[in-house]
Amino acid sequence: MIRVHTAAEFSQAAADLVAAQLKSKPRSVLALPTGSTPLGLYAELVRRSRAGFTSLAEARIFDLDEYRGLASSDPSSFAAFIRARLTVPLVLAEDHVRLLRGDAPDPAAECADYEKRIADLGGIDLCILGLGQNGHIAFNEPGSAWDTRTRVVELSASTRARIEANAGWGRPAPTHGFTLGVKNVLEARQTLLLIAGRDKLAAKAALLRGVQDPAWPATSLLRHPNATIIELSEPARSQ
Numbered sequence: 001m002i003r004v005h006t007a008a009e010f011s012q013a014a015a016d017l018v019a020a021q022l023k024s025k026p027r028s029v030l031a032l033p034t035g036s037t038p039l040g041l042y043a044e045l046v047r048r049s050r051a052g053f054t055s056l057a058e059a060r061i062f063d064l065d066e067y068r069g070l071a072s073s074d075p076s077s078f079a080a081f082i083r084a085r086l087t088v089p090l091v092l093a094e095d096h097v098r099l100l101r102g103d104a105p106d107p108a109a110e111c112a113d114y115e116k117r118i119a120d121l122g123g124i125d126l127c128i129l130g131l132g133q134n135g136h137i138a139f140n141e142p143g144s145a146w147d148t149r150t151r152v153v154e155l156s157a158s159t160r161a162r163i164e165a166n167a168g169w170g171r172p173a174p175t176h177g178f179t180l181g182v183k184n185v186l187e188a189r190q191t192l193l194l195i196a197g198r199d200k201l202a203a204k205a206a207l208l209r210g211v212q213d214p215a216w217p218a219t220s221l222l223r224h225p226n227a228t229i230i231e232l233s234e235p236a237r238s239q
């Protein structure tokens, strides 16, 4: 585990890992997270790309998950997030980007197509993950089996409450989401788990126990042969 103490170091460390992956394989298949945790990473990748230090022009981009029912044109969708933060600023080719379609009329067909697109490209090279408060990775909620693949899942009450607490959300949280499965994550050649935020303490403690436990889906990463964790550990504020 790499532990850093400032947001800038956090973004730099994550961007260094992504840049190294892209250097070794410019056409890397990346599976990317949404949420507040990766914001600095994406800003740093855009900065480095504009400065000519790294390039995502050949990368193939997938996202980890999506709200069931939200069209990618909905500004609250994960697809809109990835576009706004990364693929539009980087001017990536449309056909290099495949994001889950939350409003797909046939969810099973959407999941099957997603799996096929990833498989056709040779699988995921680098899967970057945030950490849910309850230990979820992507939308693999507690109890998800290690052999799950892309599917529609029911969101837990705590995940829904956290969505509704997002500034500007202003509607009931979706009941379901699309997500890559734990198996898809474990099949990636490399994983990077990013941990930031004081609400992640319980999930982090589960990881540090070092025991694989489906009650804490992030602990599935303990069995991955090439897994990196970068943690932003901010000093406690004085009262």
Ligand code: GLP
Residues within 6 Å of the ligand: 033, 034, 035, 036, 037, 038, 064, 065, 129, 130, 131, 132, 133, 137, 138, 139, 159, 197
């Ligand atoms: C959502 C996403 C996860 C993400 C998590 C953490 O639940 N489905 O993929 O990791 O939020 O969000 P944040 O980075 O804002 O803490």
